[in-house]
Amino acid sequence: MKQQELSKIYSPKDVEDKWYEYWESHKLFHATVNKDKKPYTVVIPPPNVTGILTMGHVLNNTIQDVLVRWKRMQGFETCWIPGTDHAGIATQNAVEKALAKAGTNRHELGREKFVERVWEWRKEYGGTIIRQLRKLGASCDWDRERFTMDEGLSEAVKEVFVRMFDKGLVYRGKYIVNWCPFHQTALSDDEVDYAESNGNLYYVKYRIEGTNESGIVATTRPETILGDTAVCVNPKDERYKHLVGRTAILPIVGRRLPIIADDYIDSSFATGMMKVTPAHDPNDFLLGQRHNLQQINILDEQGRMNEAVPKQYEGLDRFECRKRLLKDLESQGLLVKTEPHVHNVGKCYRCGTVIEPYLSDQWFVRMKPLAKPALRVVQNGTIRFHPDRHVKVYENWMNNIRDWCISRQIWWGHRIPVYYAPDGTYAAARNEAEARTKLKLPDGSVLRQDEDVLDTWFSSWLWPFSTLGWPKQSEDLQYFNPTDALVTAPDIIFFWVARMIMANMEFLKGEPGRSGKPRTTDEELVPFRDVYFTSIIRDLQGRKMSKSLGNSPDPLDVIAEYGADALRFTVAYLAPLGQDVLFASEKCEIGRNFANKIWNAGRFLMLNRTEICGDNQITLDKLPTEHLDLADRWILSRLAGTIKNFNDALSEFHLNDASKILYDFIWHDFCDWYVELVKTRFYGEESAEVKQTVVVRALWVFDQALRLLHPMMPFVTEELWQHLTDRKGQSLVRAPFPTGAHLRIEPTTEEEMTFVQDVINAVRNIRGENNIAPSKDIHLQVRAAGEKKGGVFKTYGKYLNKLARVVAVEMISAETKPKLASSAVVGDTEIFVPLEGLIDVNAERVRLEKEISRISALVQSIETKLANASFVERAPKTVVDKEKEKLANFISNAEKLKKSLKHLE
RNA sequence: GGGCUCUUAGCUCAGUUGGUUAGAGCGCUACCUUGACAUGGUAGAGGUCAUAGGUUCGAGUCCUAUAGAGCCCACCA
Numbered sequence: 001m002k003q004q005e006l007s008k009i010y011s012p013k014d015v016e017d018k019w020y021e022y023w024e025s026h027k028l029f030h031a032t033v034n035k036d037k038k039p040y041t042v043v044i045p046p047p048n049v050t051g052i053l054t055m056g057h058v059l060n061n062t063i064q065d066v067l068v069r070w071k072r073m074q075g076f077e078t079c080w081i082p083g084t085d086h087a088g089i090a091t092q093n094a095v096e097k098a099l100a101k102a103g104t105n106r107h108e109l110g111r112e113k114f115v116e117r118v119w120e121w122r123k124e125y126g127g128t129i130i131r132q133l134r135k136l137g138a139s140c141d142w143d144r145e146r147f148t149m150d151e152g153l154s155e156a157v158k159e160v161f162v163r164m165f166d167k168g169l170v171y172r173g174k175y176i177v178n179w180c181p182f183h184q185t186a187l188s189d190d191e192v193d194y195a196e197s198n199g200n201l202y203y204v205k206y207r208i209e210g211t212n213e214s215g216i217v218a219t220t221r222p223e224t225i226l227g228d229t230a231v232c233v234n235p236k237d238e239r240y241k242h243l244v245g246r247t248a249i250l251p252i253v254g255r256r257l258p259i260i261a262d263d264y265i266d267s268s269f270a271t272g273m274m275k276v277t278p279a280h281d282p283n284d285f286l287l288g289q290r291h292n293l294q295q296i297n298i299l300d301e302q303g304r305m306n307e308a309v310p311k312q313y314e315g316l317d318r319f320e321c322r323k324r325l326l327k328d329l330e331s332q333g334l335l336v337k338t339e340p341h342v343h344n345v346g347k348c349y350r351c352g353t354v355i356e357p358y359l360s361d362q363w364f365v366r367m368k369p370l371a372k373p374a375l376r377v378v379q380n381g382t383i384r385f386h387p388d389r390h391v392k393v394y395e396n397w398m399n400n401i402r403d404w405c406i407s408r409q410i411w412w413g414h415r416i417p418v419y420y421a422p423d424g425t426y427a428a429a430r431n432e433a434e435a436r437t438k439l440k441l442p443d444g445s446v447l448r449q450d451e452d453v454l455d456t457w458f459s460s461w462l463w464p465f466s467t468l469g470w471p472k473q474s475e476d477l478q479y480f481n482p483t484d485a486l487v488t489a490p491d492i493i494f495f496w497v498a499r500m501i502m503a504n505m506e507f508l509k510g511e512p513g514r515s516g517k518p519r520t521t522d523e524e525l526v527p528f529r530d531v532y533f534t535s536i537i538r539d540l541q542g543r544k545m546s547k548s549l550g551n552s553p554d555p556l557d558v559i560a561e562y563g564a565d566a567l568r569f570t571v572a573y574l575a576p577l578g579q580d581v582l583f584a585s586e587k588c589e590i591g592r593n594f595a596n597k598i599w600n601a602g603r604f605l606m607l608n609r610t611e612i613c614g615d616n617q618i619t620l621d622k623l624p625t626e627h628l629d630l631a632d633r634w635i636l637s638r639l640a641g642t643i644k645n646f647n648d649a650l651s652e653f654h655l656n657d658a659s660k661i662l663y664d665f666i667w668h669d670f671c672d673w674y675v676e677l678v679k680t681r682f683y684g685e686e687s688a689e690v691k692q693t694v695v696v697r698a699l700w701v702f703d704q705a706l707r708l709l710h711p712m713m714p715f716v717t718e719e720l721w722q723h724l725t726d727r728k729g730q731s732l733v734r735a736p737f738p739t740g741a742h743l744r745i746e747p748t749t750e751e752e753m754t755f756v757q758d759v760i761n762a763v764r765n766i767r768g769e770n771n772i773a774p775s776k777d778i779h780l781q782v783r784a785a786g787e788k789k790g791g792v793f794k795t796y797g798k799y800l801n802k803l804a805r806v807v808a809v810e811m812i813s814a815e816t817k818p819k820l821a822s823s824a825v826v827g828d829t830e831i832f833v834p835l836e837g838l839i840d841v842n843a844e845r846v847r848l849e850k851e852i853s854r855i856s857a858l859v860q861s862i863e864t865k866l867a868n869a870s871f872v873e874r875a876p877k878t879v880v881d882k883e884k885e886k887l888a889n890f891i892s893n894a895e896k897l898k899k900s901l902k903h904l905e
Numbered sequence: 906g907g908g909c910u911c912u913u914a915g916c917u918c919a920g921u922u923g924g925u926u927a928g929a930g931c932g933c934u935a936c937c938u939u940g941a942c943a944u945g946g947u948a949g950a951g952g953u954c955a956u957a958g959g960u961u962c963g964a965g966u967c968c969u970a971u972a973g974a975g976c977c978c979a980c981c982a
Contacts, residue, residue, distance in 0.1 A: 008942070194980070201982085218982060232982095266981065274982050283981075344980055389909065393977065396908070400978095491977080540917080542975075573930090574918080579910080580975080582917060590930065593944045604941030656919075660929075675941075683940080761948095767936095768948030774937055805939090858926060871962040879924050879963090886925070 006606070006723070010599035012563025015719040020134055028733045029139045031079035033479045040076035041483035042068055043464050043528075044140065045496070046148060048087035049122055050094050053132035055537040055545055055583060056489065058555045059575060062568045063534060063655060064487045065138045069711035070650055071484075072139070073737035079480050080139060081467045083146035084127055088413040088456040089183065089350055095121045095412070111411050118412050135556060137564050137714045139733070146467045148459040149414070156466035157414045157459050158430050160507060165418070165428035169366045170406075172418075172426075174295070176285040177405055179358030180348040181303030181318075185409035186362055188455060188495070192346040192355050201270065201341035202326065205334045206231060209247040209256065215240070216336055218270035220343055221280075222329070223322045225250065226309040227298040228257060230276035232287060235261035237272050251334045252325070253310060260291050279359040297359050318356065363407040363416060363452070370502035371401045373525075377501065382522040386532045386653045387578035390493060397494055404499075406455045413453030420448045461499035464527035465508060478512050483528045485653075490533040500527045532653050535581045542582060553585045565713035566591030572712055573659040577652075594663060595716045598709070601671050602720040605699050608682050612691045620703045620725050623742065624693045627686075630796060631677035632694075633746060634753040635701055638669045640743035646708055662709050670705060673757065674698070680798045699724055704738045755789070755827060756796055762824040763804040766833050769847050770822055770840065777807040778833055781818045784811060785828035823848070823900040825893045830900075841904055848901045855894045862887045 023029065031039075042064050047057060064080065072078035092106075095118045099105055106114040133140065146153060164170040177186035202222050207214045215231060231248045233240040240259075248257045257276075264287060265274055278288025279295040288295060300306045305313045305321050313321050329335040346355045375398040377383050378391055385391050407416060419435035420426045422445075429435035432447055441447070459466070468477040482504070488497060504527035513519040537545055545552035558567050562585070569591035574581050609618065623636075642665040649658040681694045703724055710717040710732050721732045763778065772778070780800070784790035793800070793809050800806035812818060812832075821832035822844045835841070862883055865871055872880055 006941095009944070010942095220982070264981090269981065276982095281982080343982090346980085393909070397978075493977090536976080538975095576919075579918090587917085587931090589944070593942095596944045597942065600942035600945085602941080607941070652921095654921095657921095660919075664929090671942085672946085679940085764947060765949090771936075774939070774947075854926085861926095865963080868962060874962045875924075882925070890926090 006599070006603050008600070008603075010563075010596045010716060012565060012595070012715060013560075016135075016137070016559075016564055016715045019715055019718050020137065023139070023731065023733055024134070024142065026731065027143075028731055029080070029141050030143055031077055031141050031480070033475045034077045035479075037075060037077040039480050039484075040068070040071040040078045041480040042080045042485055042487070043467060043483055044080065044082045045486075045488045045492075046083045046085040046146075046460065046463065047129045048090050049084040049126040049129075049147065050087055050090050051084075051129045053129050053136070053555045054552060055555060055571075056534075057129065057133075058136060058567060059537055059571050059581070060487055060489065060534050061133055061136055061138050062571050063532060063575075064485070065136070065568075065714075066572060066655060066658075066711045067485055067487070067650070069139055069714060069733070070737065072733065073707065073710065073735060075736065077479075079141055079144070081144045081146065082130060082133065082138070082140035082142065083463075083467060084130060084148070085456060085460055086122075086147065086149040086413065088408055088410055088453060089185070091118060091122070091126075092410050092412040093350055094125075106411065114411055132556060135559055135564060137568065139714075144467070148456070148463075152469065152472075153459055153462070153466045154414055155472075156462050156470055157454065158417045159471040160462060160503070161417050161454070161458075162428045162430055163507070164365065169369065170363060170428070171366065172361060172363055174359055175362050175364065175405065176279075176282045176357045176359055177362055178346060178355045179301075179303075179360065180351065180353055180355055181301070182348065182351045182353040183410070184301045186358075186360065186405060186407065187348060187355060188405060188457075193349045194344040194346050197343065197345040199341050199343055199345070200338050202329075202338050203271065203336040204251060204275075204329060205336050206248040206251060206257070206275070208243060208259075209249055211246070213243070215243065215248055215259075215273045216271045217273050217275040219275060220341060221322070222325050223305070223313075223318055224277040224280045224298070225275065225325065226253060226305070226313065226321075227277045227279050227296045228255070228275045229278055229288065229294040229296060230257050230291065231259045232262050232265055232274045232276050233259065233272060234263065234265040234267045237265070237267045239267075240273060251332065252328060258291075258293075260293075262287055262290065280357050282357050285357075285359070295359055299356060299358060303356055362405050363418075363450075363454075365404040365406055367401045367403050367502075370506055371398045371498075373505045373522075374398065374498060374501040377505070377522045377526050380522065383501065383526050383528065384530050386530060389578070390490060390531075390533055394493060394498065398498065404455075406458050407450075407452040408455055409452055411453065413456065414459060416450040416452050416454055418450040420450070422446060426450075457495050457499060460496055461503045462507070464500055464504055470507070470511075473512065478514060478516070481508070482524065482526050485530045485532060486528040487532045487534060489536070491536075493533070497531060503527070530653070533578065535575045535577075535579055537581050537583050540582050540584050542580075545583075553583075558585045558588055561585065562588035562592045563595060563715070565595050565716050568714075569594060569659060569712050572655040573663070574656065576656045577654055591713075594667065595713060597667055597671060598705075598713075598716060599720065601666070601675060602702065602723065604675060605695070605702055606723060608695050609699060612682070612688070612695045618696050618699070618725055620696070620700050623700050624697045627690045627693050629681070630749070630753055630756070631674055631799070632697060633749045635669065635674040636743055637746040637749050638665060639701060639704055639738075640740045640745045642669075643704075643708065643738045643740035643743070644745070659712055662705075662712065666705050666709065670701070674701070676803055677799055680802045684798065706732065707735055707738050710735075752792065755829075756792060756799055758826045759793075759829070759831060760800060760804045762826050762831055763800070763806060763833065766822045766824060767804070770843060772833075774805065777805055779808045779810070780806045781810045781812050781821065781832040781834065783814060783816070783818070783830040783832075789827075789829050818900075818903070820904065821900075823897070825896050828889070828892065830896055832900075845901065845904055848897055848904070852894055852897045852901065855890050855897070859887065859890045859894060862890065 068078050068080045096106055161170060178192045180187055199220050201218050201220055203216050203218050205214045205216050217231060228250050243259050244261045246259050248259055250257055276284045276287055276293060278284050278293050279297045296308055298305055298308050299318060303318045305316045307314055326335060347353060348355055378394055418426050418428050421439045421441055425439055427435050427438035429438055435447055436443060436445060464483050465477060465481050468481050470477055505525045508519055508525055510518045513524040519525050539545060539551040543551060566588045570588045573590060642661055645661045646658050649661060678694060678698050682691060706717040706721045718732045782793055790811055797809055818832040819834040821834045823830060823832045866883060
């Protein structure tokens with residue numbers, strides 16, 4: 001308990017880094033298997049290794065840290081595993097950009113060198129975000145930091161791929177994928193951005209063989225005509241029934257196209273006749289499969305027309321070809337009309353190039369078998385979503401799940417562990433030797449590994465167990481998995497959350513669980529129990545935070561200006577479960593001011609501690625229960641309620657409620673009332689012994705408040721907590737969280753205190769409304785309804801003195817006429833502030849009239865209600881009784897006020 | 906096109922299963938530097954809870970429709 005001057009204004013800069021270093025160097029965040037304790041595990045949603053901290057991360061990681069610190073203080077063996085994602089395309093892009101600047105490119109370097117370069121890049125620039133998380137105060141177990149390209153995680157990826165391949169859950173197939181001609185890779189559906197675009201709908205005439213008729217089809221992408229292999233109509237369409245089974249002739253090319261019928265066709269769209277291009281449109285592809293149509297690929301990997309098209313178009317860029325083809329169609333009179341058409345065009349989320357549906361060889365995961373159990377555990381509540389409305393979205397997706405295209409034509413990532421023999425046969429294997437065995441090839445024979453790498457999510461979906469050492473068996477894996485809470489953004493519910501559920505359930509089947517026995521039940525197999533979907537952070541105009549809009553404050557700047565605690569608290573305070581948050585850095589004033597308030601409350605208590613106790617050591621181990629007065633009993637009751645409400649709110653993941661509960665308790669109950677009332681004793685006539693008890697008790701309550709607040713505001717609470725008394729090397733990080741075990745919520749105490757507060761408020765109101773200077777002493781006349789109420793004024797007159805500057809209280813009987821006064825009614829007690837030149841009689845009359853009319857309106861509304869026979873009959877008796885009681889009170893109060901008004905004359 | 910969410914004070918938002926006089930922060934007005942804090946204190950003004958119906962003794966809360974804002978999924982030639 002070193003005595004030092006604390007500055008009037010809390011300065012986060014001076015304490016935050018200091019404490020973070022202390023916590024980290026003392027390994028306070030480190031978790032180890034401890035069978036005597038219950039584990040509480042959280043895996044971080046691994047941010048892109050290229051990433052820097054955004055407000056989204058701040059929200060996400062603040063929530064995780066609040067939960068983790070709370071559980072840690074509650075005595076759980078708490079493990080928060082941090083790490084980063086190798087982010088295939090994003091990272092490769094970053095490095096390619098750097099190469100371009102240096103005047104070279106990856107093709108010049110070659111694959112091996114390029115990948116080396118990426119590793120170098122990662123060493124130098126990657127993981128910034130991980131360092132930034134420390135600034136925020138995140139209590140991750142840094143000894144467990146992982147990267148999705150780590151050796152261990154790569155093992156997991158290979159193991160999973162090989163197992164799935166051998167089980168038939170991974171297959172290779174031709175498929176329509178979203179192809180980015182710029183990156184020359186397939187993109188998952190989620191990597192394509194769709195935007196409305198003004199295009200044209202072109203109507204083209206196809207001659208029908210053996211008739212004089214022709215059909216007209218409409219298309220937005222005329223160049224795909226060159227890949228048409230059928231024409232399709234709806235079987236119910238009377239206009240075209242006679243054509244089904246005949247043959248159309250493809251313009252320009254002259255290919256013979258069967259005319260087929262399928263329900264997929266919407267007769268009301270355009271002409272109701274559609275051209276079918278199985279190799280270049282996903283729907284046509286499916287149609288093609290149903291009708292056994294030929295697939296003709298007309299593009300190369302860069303989006304140019306290939307050798308499958310007539311010579312004059314070969315080698316043209318797809319858009320160039322479109323122009324030429326339209327011209328040619330027009331000159332042959334086959335372009336019937338062109339009309340403007342707004343449609344959605346998909347673009348590469350990285351480079352903005354228009355994606356091309358493209359037929360290519362890709363690897364896929366069969367999702368249906370994996371989806372079944374994953375759907376079940378969410379429906380049966382083994383995994384709970386917060387807010388739970390996401391369950392519906394999840395169900396819908398899982399019920400309509402499609403196979404997952406996992407191959408990517410880039411170099412940075414986990415290379416697909418498939419090996420090809422010279423004869424083209426192939427097998428998935430953990431290494432070449434295994435591949436040779438599987439392919440029955442001699443040792444040392446030449447193998448070719450698949451060129452593609454896996455989708456980034458193929459490593460992310462293993463995160464809850466790959467980070468714990470799987471496929472190796474370990475105590476860590478047994479103990480820390482299943483994890484507890486997952487905190488993530490709702491937009492990755494499908495590509496991450498759902499897949500983690502599938503992976504954990506599939507690959508941990510039979511692995512030893514917490515009991516040591518093989519896992520079989522849903523409870524043992526899920527990757528986590530609760531999923532918290534965070535809000536989306538927007539700017540004050542409601543726009544998404546984005547780099548291009550420049551509306552995203554840099555969290556580090558915000559921390560520098562307001563402090564990490566302020567940012568954390570503000571974000572928690574503003575983020576209701578499941579709603580978007582409008583944020584601007586000025587909002588952090590809420591948190592900054594709060595931190596400052598707490599700081600000064602602490603300063604005040606410590607000043608008095610020194611004043612009262614001198615240099616004597618005090619201990620806060622135990623609540624002193626001697627010399628309790630109303631304020632003491634009240635604050636302890638309020639503390640008990642606060643602990644309960646806070647724990648309840650956090651258990652439900654209502655961080656905004658939890659933060660408000662603490663804000664109200666600390667600012668309003670503790671600072672506004674308790675600290676003020678405790679002054680009557682610090683500065684009063686009490687003995688030194690009593691004062692000592694009182695100050696220690698106040699410090700004890702404050703200590704409890706700091707513990708409660710620590711998960712939200714770790715830095716300022718630790719700093720203050722250390723100052724309160726000698727902690728002997730202990731940190732608040734692992735101090736027990738308040739349980740309220742020896743505290744009780746006492747309704748009568750709270751009622752009594754509320755009465756005192758109401759009286760003080762009423763006097764203050766009279767002061768305010770009548771412009772009575774705060775320095776002016778007030779004499780009060782009180783007409784109390786009962787002796788008990790009257791007693792309060794005697795016992796706690798000092799409260800009135802301190803908080804409303806009431807220097808004298810005179811009790812008067814019902815018969816006694818009060819002096820000419822400004823009056824108010826509190827409950828059933830009347831208080832009078834004699835005028836004596838203080839008060840403007842007219843102003844007082846207005847004030848009373850206003851109050852009387854307000855209460856009369858209430859009286860009226862209740863009378864109407866009670867006059868309604870069906871209300872009295874059908875409403876519960878308690879409700880009716882309550883209304884009656886209210887009515888009696890209002891009437892009595894109105895009477896009293898009316899009397900006072902009359903008295904003014 | 907399918908699904909979901911939101912609309913409460915000038916601004917940003919709370920408001921649990923329908924039942925006190927609808928709350929908070931910021932902003933605004935007035936007063937106050939009173940022995941922690943002006944990043945403070947005290948008081949005050951400000952709301953027919955988007956609109957229209959309905960259920961109910963009773964609706965900010967439940968149902969339907971409408972208007973506006975937004976999100977997710979699909980991506981129709």
